[in-house]
Amino acid sequence: MLTGNGLSEYARVHLGTPYFYGAKISEGVLTEKKMSTMHRMYPKVVTTSYMAKARRKGQVGKVNVDCSGLIAGYRQLNIGSYQLYQTAYTRMPIAKINDFAVGTVLWKSGHVGVYIGKVNGVPMCIEAKGINYGTVLTKVSSTKWVYGLTFKDMTYSYETKVPGTWKGTNPYTEPTMTVTSAAQAKKKKIKVYLAKGDGVKWVQWELMEAGLLTEADIDGICGPKTVAAILAYQKSCKITADGLAGQTTRKYLAAVS
Incomplete structure (x- = not known):
């Protein structure tokens, strides 16, 4: 059974894991082939200097992860930060952080982290923060998080149930051809x-x-x-x-x- 506490512990175990854009724990170690693939797909993000930095830092040949990959590793559901927001059962305003359950996914546009509770009274999270940082323990207040996300496939231990917004059902019919301008x-x-x-x-x-x-x-x-x-x-x-x-x-x- 997937739980918020389980996600929190999973994140703790992976503290210190290097960060590389697009990397997932389930893929194993970072390879030159993986880097080349991400460079080809996202040349403005995974630049030649970005790859060179990963080599200098000794990340090739080690397990790497990106922010959504940290959550994907526990849930075994490889989806990105916007998909996490899209599929969330509840989306709770960050102003209610003191009422969040451990294991709530913290979200801002393009980035996610894992709320692990309070340390010495301070709300803390674990996030795969970027190639310069890796997977680190940070104060929740250090990042401009917008929502806390919970999911139907997980159970959480709450002290107080936090109000939030729920995902609805798409009222429109899925198209059968490419949609674009x-x-x-x-x-x-x-x-x-x-x-x-x-x-x-x-x-x-x-x-x-x-x-x-x-x-x-x-x-x-x-x-x-x-x-x-x-x-x-x-x-x-x-x-x-x-x-x-x-x-x-x-x-x-x-x-x-």
């Missing part, structure tokens, strides 16, 4: 796509659930803002970031609906 379709040289209608709303609704759009953005028109949200979601999932909500991207969106 006319401009992005032209840029990527695809001729068959969907830029308007309920299929676009389905994608927009899931992107709203992922914290990338607002309810006001669900207008059934795939414009620059929706494309930017698709790109951010794809990057979080570590899949090809092309701004096209094709079969693979929709699979990721639907998998946590």
